[in-house]
Structures are given as structure tokens and as C-alpha cells.
Amino acid sequence: MKKVIDQLVKAVGRENVFTEKEDMLTYSYDAAVLDSVVPGVAVMPENSEQLGQIVKVCAENKTPMTVRGSGTNLSGGTIPSGASGVVVLTGKLNKILEINEADMYAVVQSGVVTATLAAAVEKKGLFYPPDPGSQAVSTLGGNVAENAGGLRGLKYGVTKDYVMGVSFFDAMGEYVKSGSRTVKCATGYNLTGLMVGSEGTLGVIDEIILKLIPLPKARKSMVTVFKTIEQASEAVAAIIAARIVPATLEILDNFTIRAVEAYSHAGLPIDAGALLLIEVDGHPGQVEDEGAAVEELCKKLGAESIKVAADDAERDKIWAARRSALSALARLKPTLVLEDATVPRSKIPAMVSAIQEIAAKYKIEIGTFGHAGDGNLHPTILTDKRNKEEWHRVESAIEELFDRALSMGGTLSGEHGTGLAKAPFLEKEIGHSSILFSRRLRKAMDPDSILNPGKITGVI
Amino acid sequence: MKKVIDQLVKAVGRENVFTEKEDMLTYSYDAAVLDSVVPGVAVMPENSEQLGQIVKVCAENKTPMTVRGSGTNLSGGTIPSGASGVVVLTGKLNKILEINEADMYAVVQSGVVTATLAAAVEKKGLFYPPDPGSQAVSTLGGNVAENAGGLRGLKYGVTKDYVMGVSFFDAMGEYVKSGSRTVKCATGYNLTGLMVGSEGTLGVIDEIILKLIPLPKARKSMVTVFKTIEQASEAVAAIIAARIVPATLEILDNFTIRAVEAYSHAGLPIDAGALLLIEVDGHPGQVEDEGAAVEELCKKLGAESIKVAADDAERDKIWAARRSALSALARLKPTLVLEDATVPRSKIPAMVSAIQEIAAKYKIEIGTFGHAGDGNLHPTILTDKRNKEEWHRVESAIEELFDRALSMGGTLSGEHGTGLAKAPFLEKEIGHSSILFSRRLRKAMDPDSILNPGKITGVI
Numbered sequence: 001m002k003k004v005i006d007q008l009v010k011a012v013g014r015e016n017v018f019t020e021k022e023d024m025l026t027y028s029y030d031a032a033v034l035d036s037v038v039p040g041v042a043v044m045p046e047n048s049e050q051l052g053q054i055v056k057v058c059a060e061n062k063t064p065m066t067v068r069g070s071g072t073n074l075s076g077g078t079i080p081s082g083a084s085g086v087v088v089l090t091g092k093l094n095k096i097l098e099i100n101e102a103d104m105y106a107v108v109q110s111g112v113v114t115a116t117l118a119a120a121v122e123k124k125g126l127f128y129p130p131d132p133g134s135q136a137v138s139t140l141g142g143n144v145a146e147n148a149g150g151l152r153g154l155k156y157g158v159t160k161d162y163v164m165g166v167s168f169f170d171a172m173g174e175y176v177k178s179g180s181r182t183v184k185c186a187t188g189y190n191l192t193g194l195m196v197g198s199e200g201t202l203g204v205i206d207e208i209i210l211k212l213i214p215l216p217k218a219r220k221s222m223v224t225v226f227k228t229i230e231q232a233s234e235a236v237a238a239i240i241a242a243r244i245v246p247a248t249l250e251i252l253d254n255f256t257i258r259a260v261e262a263y264s265h266a267g268l269p270i271d272a273g274a275l276l277l278i279e280v281d282g283h284p285g286q287v288e289d290e291g292a293a294v295e296e297l298c299k300k301l302g303a304e305s306i307k308v309a310a311d312d313a314e315r316d317k318i319w320a321a322r323r324s325a326l327s328a329l330a331r332l333k334p335t336l337v338l339e340d341a342t343v344p345r346s347k348i349p350a351m352v353s354a355i356q357e358i359a360a361k362y363k364i365e366i367g368t369f370g371h372a373g374d375g376n377l378h379p380t381i382l383t384d385k386r387n388k389e390e391w392h393r394v395e396s397a398i399e400e401l402f403d404r405a406l407s408m409g410g411t412l413s414g415e416h417g418t419g420l421a422k423a424p425f426l427e428k429e430i431g432h433s434s435i436l437f438s439r440r441l442r443k444a445m446d447p448d449s450i451l452n453p454g455k456i457t458g459v460i
Numbered sequence: 461m462k463k464v465i466d467q468l469v470k471a472v473g474r475e476n477v478f479t480e481k482e483d484m485l486t487y488s489y490d491a492a493v494l495d496s497v498v499p500g501v502a503v504m505p506e507n508s509e510q511l512g513q514i515v516k517v518c519a520e521n522k523t524p525m526t527v528r529g530s531g532t533n534l535s536g537g538t539i540p541s542g543a544s545g546v547v548v549l550t551g552k553l554n555k556i557l558e559i560n561e562a563d564m565y566a567v568v569q570s571g572v573v574t575a576t577l578a579a580a581v582e583k584k585g586l587f588y589p590p591d592p593g594s595q596a597v598s599t600l601g602g603n604v605a606e607n608a609g610g611l612r613g614l615k616y617g618v619t620k621d622y623v624m625g626v627s628f629f630d631a632m633g634e635y636v637k638s639g640s641r642t643v644k645c646a647t648g649y650n651l652t653g654l655m656v657g658s659e660g661t662l663g664v665i666d667e668i669i670l671k672l673i674p675l676p677k678a679r680k681s682m683v684t685v686f687k688t689i690e691q692a693s694e695a696v697a698a699i700i701a702a703r704i705v706p707a708t709l710e711i712l713d714n715f716t717i718r719a720v721e722a723y724s725h726a727g728l729p730i731d732a733g734a735l736l737l738i739e740v741d742g743h744p745g746q747v748e749d750e751g752a753a754v755e756e757l758c759k760k761l762g763a764e765s766i767k768v769a770a771d772d773a774e775r776d777k778i779w780a781a782r783r784s785a786l787s788a789l790a791r792l793k794p795t796l797v798l799e800d801a802t803v804p805r806s807k808i809p810a811m812v813s814a815i816q817e818i819a820a821k822y823k824i825e826i827g828t829f830g831h832a833g834d835g836n837l838h839p840t841i842l843t844d845k846r847n848k849e850e851w852h853r854v855e856s857a858i859e860e861l862f863d864r865a866l867s868m869g870g871t872l873s874g875e876h877g878t879g880l881a882k883a884p885f886l887e888k889e890i891g892h893s894s895i896l897f898s899r900r901l902r903k904a905m906d907p908d909s910i911l912n913p914g915k916i917t918g919v920i
Contacts, residue, residue: 102701102806103835125703147646158644160653161621174893182802183834184618184874186607186657187882188890188916189898193620193653197646214703241562243585243674285745342642346562374643375563414644422647430648433634437905438649444904445897456648 001040001084004061008043008086011053016092018042027068027087031134032076032421033337033385039066039080042087048109048206051093055204056173058086062448067200069111069139072132074338075419077146077199081453088204090141096120097207104212105164105181110141110205114148117210126212129156132415133323141205147197149415151248151322154345154373155281158415159196162211166195168203171446181209199417200452202445216281219247220291221309221318224276224298225269229253229356229368232274233349235301236372239278240345242297244290248279248319249373251348256325256369256380263328266321272304276372277322279315325369326380333365333382335391339398341405342414345375354404355379362397364390376414402428418456426457461500461544464521468503468546471513476552478502487528487547491594492536492881493797493845499526499540502547508569508666511553515664516633518546522908527660529571529599532592534798535879537606537659541913548664550601556580557667564672565624565641570601570665574608577670586672589616592875593783601665607657609875611708611782614805614833615741618875619656622671626655628663631906641669659877660912662905676741679707680751681769681778684736684758685729689713689816689828692734693809695761696832699738700805702757704750708739708779709833711808716785716829716840723788726781732764736832737782739775785829786840793825793842795851799858801865802874805835814864815839822857824850836874862888878916886917 009017018024019041028036045051058065064081067088071078080087090111098107101124108117114135118128131150132138138148144166149158165179178191195202226232232251239249252260252268252275261268268275276298280290295306309315330336343351352368355377359366370378379401383394402412402425412422412429427435439457443449453459469477478484479501489496505511518525524541527548531538540547550571558567561584568577574595578588591610592598598608604626609618625639638651655662686692692711699709712720712728712735721728728735736758740750755766769775790796803811812828815837819826830838839861843854862872862885872882872889887895899917903909913919 100804100806102697103804104700105804147650149644149646153644158646160650170893170897174896175891176894176897177891178894180802180871181804181869182836182871182874183805184609184613184802184831184836185871186609186618186800186873186875186877187871188878188886188894189901190607190620190653190657191894191897193650193656196653197650214705237562240564245674283743283746283749286743289743340646342640342644344560344563344565344641345643346560371644376642376644409641411640411642411645411647413646414642415646417646418648426648431635431637433630434636434638434648434651436634437630437636437651440904441649441901444900 004057004063004086005041007057008041008054011057012043012045012050016044016046027080030071030073030076030078032074032419033335034076034079034420037080037082039085039087040083042089044089044092046092051204051206052169052173052175054088055169058450059171059173062450064450064453066452067204069142070137072134072138073142073146073419074340074416075413075421077417077419077455079420090139099124101126103181106210106212108140108208108210110139110208112140114138114140114143121212122215125215127215128162128210128212130159130162133326140208144196144205144208145198145200146417149376151250151371153371153376154249155245155247163192163196163208164211165209166192166205167207168195168205170203171448171451176203179209197417199419199455201442201455202451218284218287219279219281219315220287221279221315223307223318224278224303225272225305226276226303227273229274229352230349231302232276233352233372235276235298235303236348237346238297238301239294240373242293244293246278246294246373247281248277250277250322251369251372252325253368255367256329259328259332259367260321260325263331264321264324266317268321277318329367329380329382333384335383335385337381337383337394337398339379339381339401340376340413340416341401341410342376343405343408343410345373347408347410348372348375350408351377351405358397358400362393364394364397420454423456423458464517464523464546465501467517468501468514471517472503472505472510476504476506487540490531490533490536490538492534492879493795494536494539494880497539497542499545499547500543502549504549504552506552511664511666512629512633512635514548515629518910519631519633522910524910524913526912527664529602530597532594532598533602533606533879534800534876535873535881537877537879537915539880550599559584561586563641566670566672568600568668568670570599570668572600574598574600574603581672582675585675587675588622588670588672590619590622593786600668604656604665604668605658605660606877609836611710611831613831613836614709615705615707623652623656623668624671625669626652626665627667628655628665630663631908631911636663639669657877659879659915661902661915662911678744678747679739679741679775680747681739681775683767683778684738684763685732685765686736686763687733689734689812690809691762692736693812693832695736695758695763696808697806698757698761699754700833702753704753706738706754706833707741708737710737710782711829711832712785713828715827716789719788719792719827720781720785723791724781724784726777728781737778789827789840789842793844795843795845797841797843797854797858799839799841799861800836800873800876801861801870802836803865803868803870805833807868807870808832808835810868811837811865818857818860822853824854824857880914883916883918
């Protein structure tokens with residue numbers, strides 16, 4: 001390791017190489033509930049050239065490397081591989097290189113914070129829709145590596161739908177360009193598509209070209225109160241069936257409502273069985289029509305009250321409350337497992353029932369919230385990992401959650417990635433041939449297994 | 461070859477295996493201007509199982525195979541590799557397996573014709589936006605393999621943006637599933653993204669899951685007449701700059717207008733310097749506002765007249781005329797080269813000028829039409845390949861077209877793929893490292909080079 005560290009110091013300067021115990025602990029875990037793994041060294045490049053040199057050092061020494069943005073990953077994608085591993089920090093690769101208003105795209109370095117880009121383009125009347133829950137701190141490089149989703153997936157899609165190009169260093173440190181600044185590009189393989197969601201296992205992302213769209217002209221946000229979560233989930237299905245596609249359609253169960261209210265004092269009704277937080281956007285006429293249709297449907301399906309945000313301040317309050325759900329729940333117990341199993345959206349009522357059955361069966365606490373409109377619920381298990389007996393029940397519950405989602409035509413992960421947490425379950429969803437295909441692909445691109453080993457397809 | 465043919469007969473029956481000279485000639489070319497290559501045999505599977513058996517026969521015998529939908533490819537993607545090669549015809553794999561209205565997706569076999577699916581989902585109030593010029597005959601498997609674009613790329617994106625999942629046989633004949641029926645999926649590698657645009661070189665597509673969206677509530681189509689193509693292209697840039705995103709924004713130069721009018725008698729003004737064919741769609745209020753804004757902009761920029769389609773019949777007539785452009789131009793000379801170089805959309809005026817300069821410089825006829833709104837023009841060269849001296853000038857002109865597009869931050873191919881035609885130029889755009897990366901990937905997935913050899917990255 002000393003040789004690697006010396007070479008890294010030469011590449012990026014003493015001040016950008018970290019080996020202190022405190023630093024190593026800091027980079028040993030992410031937001032997933034997994035055992036932490038202490039790396040041997042962390043390194044913070046200041047520019048693309050240094051990033052490339054780091055990859056070359058790792059390649060020459062066959063040293064495993066894990067790139068880390070803000071460490072918000074929920075499947076262990078940023079957990080290092082061990083004491084012989086390097087963590088690459090993208091904190092200084094934080095420049096927005098271009099916002100092209102005429103052609104509606106942005107070019108960013110991998111370490112730019114999601115919300116920073118969103119705010120910068122909004123000032124120019126443009127819109128970068130992907131908004132993962134952690135957008136205030138998450139990086140765009142991390143979003144691309146994990147194919148991050150967010151609250152607006154329903155209408156606007158996920159990160160994948162906005163990545164026009166990715167430049168990256170391959171496992172040999174060679175610089176590979178993919179994609180284009182054009183709206184259409186059918187030249188060569190879709191390496192951009194392949195890189196999205198590859199969790200750092202096929203290359204080290206440098207620059208990203210992101211699609212922007214015009215900012216919607218109008219928005220309407222509302223809080224809809226239901227007596228039961230069953231009613232709320234039926235309302236979700238009814239809205240979709242009416243061919244209305246809200247920008248956001250979020251559900252919070254009573255457990256989550258109480259936790260959020262105690263944490264954020266947003267004025268949520270703590271006796272509600274469930275809330276739907278809904279935003280429609282677009283042309284003012286469309287917003288009016290869709291807003292009215294949503295209100296009518298919710299009332300018909302038993303909504304007790306519907307409160308429309310009067311202004312931007314009220315709107316922001318609603319979404320800030322929703323975005324605090326994870327933090328609010330995390331205060332309640334030592335361990336929080338945020339699951340991400342996703343079903344076709346018409347199956348939301350069935351999935352809500354399944355979660356309740358599983359909570360009862362395994363005698364565990366599950367708070368349910370999430371992106372109901374796109375089928376991506378976040379059943380959140382509150383537990384204490386040190387309680388081995390309970391933890392065992394939690395693990396069984398998670399596996400059953402996966403099975404139930406798959407049996408409904410769903411997926412293990414809607415937006416949190418495979419990482420380490422779901423690698424053991426991957427075959428359940430995609431089958432053995434797909435695993436073999438994926439491993440063959442990976443081995444070809446990274447024969448010495450230096451790129452974030454262990455993630456997605458396990459150790460190969 | 462006899463052994464292969466015998467095995468194919470065993471797999472799919474005598475009636476589905478073709479070796480007659482007439483058949484072989486039929487499958488020796490596609491819509492690209494390239495030398496035809498006669499295959500050894502063509503085979504038409506009736507179901508997925510037979511398709512898999514064919515791949516296994518080819519794998520066992522290391523026989524190259526090229527999958528062919530309707531042969532509309534414009535870059536030579538469906539030209540077979542030679543007398544030892546198998547052409548796989550998807551004509552009988554033409555079933556729409558599912559249209560899920562609640563979850564807004566369709567599952568299709570690879571041989572379903574694009575327009576057939578579009579019509580089927582429209583009956584249910586749903587919309588499959590990708591509409592390549594050849595949609596009346598092109599297959600969805602071909603669209604996915606080539607990442608086909610179309611007239612609506614501007615607002616609705618291209619095929620890639622609608623593929624939720626692809627099942628395919630890999631080079632060993634193993635069945636690989638990728639993607640999901642869910643709106644969000646972050647499980648495993650994005651193999652679906654990788655397969656889109658891979659031109660049959662990584663696997664043989666079986667079933668495809670396609671995203672559908674609600675049908676727009678209103679539409680407005682208009683024909684805008686300009687004195688010069690410069691004015692028309694400035695109007696395109698102005699519409700985009702005003703943050704209006706029409707569903708379709710097509711340009712036709714005078715040369716193309718005359719050819720189309722002579723062919724289709726649609727009532728186009730043959731003295732116009734250029735036409736813009738524009739459609740805005742969405743909520744009725746949005747259509748009204750955007751329609752008015754587009755009209756105003758076009759008038760301001762010198763439009764001589766603007767004719768709005770009064771009803772669906774008039775609308776259909778406009779788009780049928782536009783869709784006939786390729787056929788109309790093809791009547792004029794023995795050889796038609798339809799180019800596809802694409803630029804960031806603000807560069808449309810510059811690209812239009814570049815095309816005119818190149819036509820003058822090389823003394824060749826170029827008709828220009830295409831998807832101006834997304835930067836994807838189709839400069840169309842009319843020539844006679846048998847005239848060697850002229851053909852040489854045409855080749856030089858094409859290369860200069862590529863260079864000019866790339867120098868504007870563009871791409872060699874917006875929607876026609878790389879195939880054989882652009883493989884020699886690929887490095888110009890993506891660079892040597894990207895070629896090496898792509899070849900390594902391909903070799904790993906197809907070590908015996910049986911999957912559509914020679915396309916994209918050339919022979920490896």
C-alpha cells in the first residue's frame with residue numbers, strides 16, 4: 001500500500017491524500033445498513049487529469065478503487081473493498097462546465113451536487129427534473145452511477161433519461177468518450193446507457209452531459225388526507241387509470257406522518273391514516289384541469305380533506321416535510337432499513353397490503369412512504385441491528401418483500417441500485433443467464449477487478 | 461453450410477428455410493447505398509423457441525448471423541456477412557403480446573411493425589411516440605437494434621427513451637432478460653440500454669417491453685412557407701430559443717418540396733424556398749398558446765404564409781407528404797444517399813449553410829429535409845453510383861459533411877446507426893479509446909464473432 005500511497009501523493013499532492021484513522025472511518029460506510037469496511041487511503045483529485053492519474057496508479061498496482069461522491073448510497077455502492085483499497089473523493093470535481101440555454105443541456109464534473117445544478121439551471125428558466133431524496137447533498141456522478149430516481153420519476157423519468165453523454169476513465173486509465181451534445185445520437189454503442197447504473201464497476205466517471213428541459217409554466221401542490229392507507233393507494237391507482245400523470249404523487253402512512261410531524265412541525269395531520277402529496281405541473285390550463293380532476297377523484301375515493309398550497313412557500317413546506325421522512329424515521333430506532341422494491345404502478349394497493357402483512361407476520365415496525373405514482377414505495381424498517389433475534393426477522397421480512405414485489409412483476413430496486421446489499425438477490429430477478437452475461441461483460445472491461453469490486457454481480 | 465442448413469431445417473421446418481437464389485438476392489441489401497452481399501441461407505422462426513434454436517445452431521457452427529426485420533436500415537446494419545452467413549427473418553415474430561393500459565406499457569415480439577403497435581395503442585388512448593420515417597414497414601426489433609428516431613424526437617425522444625426491457629439470446633443461445641415492467645428499475649446493469657442501438661452485435665432480440673404514455677389531448681399542425689431556407693432555419697432556432705418544444709418541427713428545402721409535390725400532389729407551394737412543417741400537441745390550452753407563439757415567430761422571421769390544418773384529414777395529408785420525401789427524391793436519380801449527420805439544434809442555420817457550401821464545392825445535388833427541431837437534418841445526395849468520377853466527389857462530400865457536423869459538436873448519425881456505412885468514420889467521433897473499449901466489450905459478448913459481424917466497430 002505504501003507504494004500506491006506514494007504514487008498517489010505524487011499524482012495529486014500530499015494535501016489531497018488521506019490516511020488518518022478518522023478519515024478512513026469516515027469513508028468506511030454509506031447510507032446502507034451494512035458492515036463498514038475501512039479503506040487503506042482516500043484521495044481527492046482536483047481535476048480530470050489527476051483523476052486519470054489515480055486510475056492509472058490503481059491499474060498499475062491492481063489496487064481496487066471505489067469512487068465516493070457524498071456517500072448517500074442506500075445499497076452499499078460506496079463501501080470500499082478493504083485495507084488495500086483506495087477511495088476516490090469527487091468533492092473537488094465540482095464544476096458546472098457549461099449550461100447551454102439554446103441547446104438545453106449542461107456539462108458537469110462528477111462531483112457537482114444535484115441541487116446545485118438544479119438551482120443553476122432554474123435561474124435560466126430550465127429544469128433538471130431528477131430529484132433524489134438526497135439531492136441537497138448527493139452528487140451527479142453518484143446519481144449517474146446509481147441511476148438515481150426521485151419524486152418526479154412518474155412524469156419525468158429518472159437520471160438515465162437525462163444523461164446524454166458520459167466521459168470516463170476505463171480500467172486501464174484510458175479516457176473514453178460516449179454520447180453527444182445532440183438530442184439524437186445513434187453512433188457506436190450506447191456506452192452512455194451502459195455507464196448509467198453501473199455503480200463504478202466499468203469506469204470512473206469524469207464529465208457528464210445532462211439534458212435540460214423548459215421549466216413548467218405552472219405548478220399546483222396539494223396534501224390529501226385519507227382515513228386509511230388502502231383508500232390512499234386506491235386513489236393512486238385511480239389517478240393513473242384516469243391517464244393523469246402528476247409530476248409527483250407521494251404517499252405517507254400514519255407511522256411516517258407522525259415521525260415527520262414530530263421532526264419537521266410542518267402541520268401534517270397526525271391522525272390521518274395516510275396522506276397523498278400531489279403536484280401537477282405544466283401549462284396553466286393543464287394544471288387547472290388536472291388539479292381539479294385529481295381533487296375530484298380523491299374526494300370520490302374518500303379523501304377527508306384536500307389542502308392546496310396557496311403559494312411557493314406553502315409548496316416548499318410540503319416537499320421539505322416529505323423530504324425529511326428518512327431523517328425523521330431514522331431518529332426513532334438505532335437501525336433504519338430503507339427498502340426500494342418497486343412494482344408496476346397499478347399494483348400499489350396490493351404492495352401496500354403485502355407490506356402490512358409482512359410487518360405483522362415478522363412482528364416488525366415498517367413505516368411506508370415513497371413514490372406511489374411510479375410504483376416505487378420505500379417500506380422502511382425500524383429496528384436495532386444489535387438485537388440479533390429481531391435482525392434475523394428483519395432479514396426474512398426483506399427477502400419476503402423482494403419475493404412479493406417480484407411476484408407482482410416488480411423489481412428489487414427502483415432507484416437505490418444493487419450495490420452490495422442486493423447483489424445476493426440479483427439472480428432472483430434477472431436469472432442466471434443475465435448474471436453470467438453481466439459478469440462476462442464486467443470481466444472484459446475490468447480484468448483485474450479494480451473497479452469497485454463486489455458490487456452488482458458480486459465478486460468475480 | 462449444408463450442415464448448418466440441415467440443422468436449421470430440423471429446428472424450424474423445411475418451409476421456413478430459404479436458399480433459392482431469388483430469396484438470397486432479396487436479403488442481400490438494405491436501404492443503405494452499399495454493395496449487396498448474398499447470404500448462404502435465410503430462416504424464418506415462428507416463435508421464441510425456434511429463434512433460440514437458430515442462435516444455438518449458429519453458435520455451435522460458428523456461423524455468422526444477421527437479423528433482418530424489414531430491411532429499411534440506412535447504414536447497412538442488415539447486410540449479411542457472406543455466403544457462409546445466415547439471415548434470420550423476424551416476419552413471423554409479429555405478435556403484440558400485451559398492452560397494459562393500467563401500467564402503460566406494451567410487450568411485443570421483435571417483428572411487430574412499428575405503425576401496427578402505434579395504431580393498436582392509440583385505440584386505447586395511449587401513445588407510442590417514436591415514429592421513424594419507415595414506420596409503416598419497419599419493425600420494433602429493428603427500431604431497438606438501431607435506436608431509431610423519427611419526426612417526434614424533439615419533444616418525445618427516440619426509441620431508446622421508450623425501451624423498458626429487452627429479452628434476448630446471447631451469442632451462446634442463452635436467454636438473457638433485462639429491464640422491467642416498472643417505471644423505475646435500478647437492478648443490475650442497464651443491459652436494456654446497452655442492447656438499444658447495438659445493431660444485433662451483442663444478442664438476438666426476442667421480446668421488448670415498451671413504455672407508453674397518454675395520448676395528447678390536442679394537436680395543431682401547420683405548414684409555414686419561407687422565401688429562403690436560411691429564413692426557415694432561423695425560425696427553427698427562434699422557436700427553440702423561445703422554449704417552445706413542438707412535437708414535430710420539420711424542414712424541407714425547395715428541391716425536396718418539388719420532388720414531394722411531383723410525387724404526392726399534396727398541394728405544396730413549389731416556389732417556396734423552404735417549408736417548416738410544425739405540430740404542437742398537449743393540453744388544448746398549451747396547443748393554442750404554443751401554436752399562436754409559433755405563428756407569431758414565423759411571421760416575424762419572414763414567413764410568407766402559414767396554413768393550419770383544419771382537421772385530421774388535412775393534418776394526415778401534411779405528414780404523409782413529409783413522409784414521402786425519401787421515396788419522392790429516390791425517383792429522381794439512380795442512387796440516393798440519405799445522410800444523417802446531426803448537430804446541436806441551435807446549429808441548424810450553420811449546418812444548412814454548410815450543406816449548401818458542400819453541394820457547390822463538390823458540384824453535386826443535395827436535397828435537404830429532416831428533423832430540424834432536433835438538429836437532425838437529412839441532406840440527401842442524388843447521384844448515380846455507376847458514374848465513378850461523380851461518386852468519388854460524393855464520397856468526399858459525405859466525409860466533409862461528417863467533419864462539419866463534428867466540428868459543430870454534432871454526431872455522425874442521429875438515428876440511422878453506424879452499421880457498415882459509418883464504421884470507418886466512427887473513430888473520428890468517439891476517439892480511439894472508445895473504439896477499443898467497444899471492441900473489448902463486443903469480443904467478450906461474442907468471442908466467435910457470429911453476431912452481425914463487421915457492423916459498428918468493424919471486423920474484430
